[in-house]
Amino acid sequence: MSQRRTKPSSSASDPGSGEAAIDASFLESLLGYNARRAALVIIERFLDRMSVYGLRPVDFSTLSLVAHNPGITSRQLCAALGILPPNLVRIVADLDKRGLVQRKPHPTDGRAIGLHLSVEGRKMMREAEATVRALEDSASSRLTAEERLTLMSLLQKIYKP
DSSP states (O other): OOOOOSSOOGGGSOTTTOOOOOOOHHHHTOHHHHHHHHHHHHHHHHHHHHGGGTOOHHHHHHHHHHHHSTTEEHHHHHHHHTOOHHHHHHHHHHHHHTTSEEEEEOSSOTTOEEEEEOHHHHHHHHHHHHHHHHHHHHHTTTSOHHHHHHHHHHHHHHHOO
């Protein structure tokens, strides 16, 4: 059964332009479309605010995992971020070159190398995480705290095993 709305989407037109409203009701009935549109809003703000730190979303995610999991291995990072090892090698090399991460022998696995934030990396991530928290609070300001938690929980049901 269709959940097609009879009224065209108000978000797809500019009421002052005199142009006819665009019917985006089918697209707006799709989870992927809505998730992507919301993500684009947040990512645009993220890119703007993280530019002062020189961080892309994948850099920030990598550094955050290292910050909250000192000694994390590349294998663990790949699994947590859903990225391929060759891509992570380049990311970690760039972060190492910037002096943000350090490689140290893993305490229990002699074959593995653990990643840790450098002093500079810890300082930057404290600031960057505070910036991202403020950005997300602003982007989700029309949601109640309960709605925000519900939304995150529902989205995680889709991508977490």
